[in-house]
Amino acid sequence: xxxxxxxxxxxxxxxxxxxxxxxxxxxxxxxxxxxxxxxxxxxxxxxxxxxxxxxxxxxxxxxxxxxxxxxxxxxxxxxxxxxxxxxxxxxxxxxxxxxxxxxxxxxxxxxxxxxxxxxxxxxxxxxxxxxxxxxxxxxxxxxxxxxxxxxxxxxxxxxxxxxxxxxxxxxxxxxxxxxxxxxxxxxxxxxxxxxxxxxxxxxxx
Amino acid sequence: xxxxxxxxxxxxxxxxxxxxxxxxxxxxxxxxxxxxxxxxxxxxxxxxxxxxxxxxxxxxxxxxxxxxxxxxxxxxxxxxxxxxxxxxxxxxxxxxxxxxxxxxxxxxxxxxxxxxxxxxxxxxxxxxxxxxxxxxxx
Numbered sequence: 463x464x465x466x467x468x469x470x471x472x473x474x475x476x477x478x479x480x481x482x483x484x485x486x487x488x489x490x491x492x493x494x495x496x497x498x499x500x501x502x503x504x505x506x507x508x509x510x511x512x513x514x515x516x517x518x519x520x521x522x523x524x525x526x527x528x529x530x531x532x533x534x535x536x537x538x539x540x541x542x543x544x545x546x547x548x549x550x551x552x553x554x555x556x557x558x559x560x561x562x563x564x565x566x567x568x569x570x571x572x573x574x575x576x577x578x579x580x581x582x583x584x585x586x587x588x589x590x591x592x593x594x595x596x597x598x599x600x601x602x603x604x605x606x607x608x609x610x611x612x613x614x615x616x617x618x619x620x621x622x623x624x625x626x627x628x629x630x631x632x633x634x635x636x637x638x639x640x641x642x643x644x645x646x647x648x649x650x651x652x653x654x655x656x657x658x659x660x661x662x663x664x665x666x667x
Numbered sequence: 668x669x670x671x672x673x674x675x676x677x678x679x680x681x682x683x684x685x686x687x688x689x690x691x692x693x694x695x696x697x698x699x700x701x702x703x704x705x706x707x708x709x710x711x712x713x714x715x716x717x718x719x720x721x722x723x724x725x726x727x728x729x730x731x732x733x734x735x736x737x738x739x740x741x742x743x744x745x746x747x748x749x750x751x752x753x754x755x756x757x758x759x760x761x762x763x764x765x766x767x768x769x770x771x772x773x774x775x776x777x778x779x780x781x782x783x784x785x786x787x788x789x790x791x792x793x794x795x796x797x798x799x800x801x802x803x804x805x
Contacts, residue, residue, distance in 0.1 A: 495711055502703045503692045516699065524706035531714030599694075606687045628681050629688045660680055 494535055497542050498527055505550055508625050511610050512554045512618070522553040547630065547640040551622050558618065612662045616655055619643075623651035624659070 502523060509519035526549040534545050613621050619641070626632045626640055627648075637652075638645045 491711060491715065495707065498707045498710070499704075502707055503695055503700070504688075506699070506703055507688065507692050507695070520699075520702055520706060523703065524710055527707055527710035528713055531710050535714060602687060602690055605683075606691050609684055609687055628685055656677055656680065659684070660676060663680065664676070 490535060493539055494531055494542070497539060498530075498546075501543070501546065502527070504630065505546070508629060509550060509554055511613055511625070512621060513557060514614070518557055522550060522557060525553050526550040543630075544632070544636050544639040547626060547632075548642060551626075551641065555618060608663060609659075612659055615662070616658060619647075620651045620655035620658070623648050624655040627652055 505526065506516075506519055506523050509522045510516055513519050513522065526546055529549050530542060530546045534542065537545070613624070616624070622641055623637060626637045627634075632640060634645045634648050637648045641648060641651075
């Protein structure tokens with residue numbers, strides 16, 4: 463009898479609850495999933511405004527999600543937001559740079575077709591499920607199209623500063639962290655962006 | 668005066684643009700939302716897989732280190748005796764083994780010498796063998 467009691471006691475230790483690290487990883491994955499679900503739509507729209515193409519925007523957002531989860535998932539969750547948007551902005555910039563290089567290369571080729579990125583955009587593409595029976599919604603969409611067009615005219619850094627501060631609600635320090643520049647630069651970029659937008663949209667808004 | 672008029676206009680621009688942006692986010696079509704959800708799951712899955720791969724990549728180091736450690740512990744245990752914590756089980760086992768040994772080794776007081784008993788049995792087996800060989804096959 464004492465022999466079985468000893469064996470049982472030993473097995474009870476082996477058959478204990480799951481080790482703590484696995485539970486911690488699961489909890490972290492849930493938290494990361496929740497964070498990404500909260501920001502993914504805004505991130506997509508910001509990328510879409512900068513890139514104009516929804517497929518490219520989706521690729522950049524997914525890439526940013528993957529890099530955040532893979533490289534920074536173990537960091538404190540408070541750091542995720544500026545890190546994610548920094549990755550996202552870098553992805554947008556890389557894609558724009560590649561487009562510029564491709565456009566230059568295409569102009570050197572004889573008989574090259576026009577870059578599809580330069581094709582006139584169908585206004586219906588950027589209308590988000592607008593119902594004809596909702597004139598207010600239609601007006602909102604038109605105003606948003608004008609805003610997007612004006613934002614695209616801005617230099618990239620000014621656009622980033624405006625979108626991060628105004629759309630995402632970052633303060634100056636968070637914006638500087640996400641953009642990888644000084645707080646003074648953020649203030650300058652933002653001020654210039656607001657000035658330009660006001661000049662372009664002031665009369666029609 | 669100019670600053671006072673500019674500031675409300677700036678605030679108005681900020682608020683209106685923010686509201687429009689949020690409205691466009693809320694109005695995203697279901698197909699795009701679905702694609703974003705799938706992209707999120709794919710990113711989390713890929714990150715999890717890469718984490719497992721990184722863990723698997725360290726296995727050879729773990730196994731070699733664990734093997735050396737296990738060999739050292741086993742050698743220590745064999746050399747210096749029973750490791751602490753296993754005394755209960757080991758003493759129970761050893762007690763059981765000793766009891767079995769006692770049963771096997773013990774001799775009945777009424778059966779006389781063990782060698783004498785063995786001699787009797789040899790004679791019995793010899794008789795049984797001869798009886799079997801002389802018996803006609805059925």
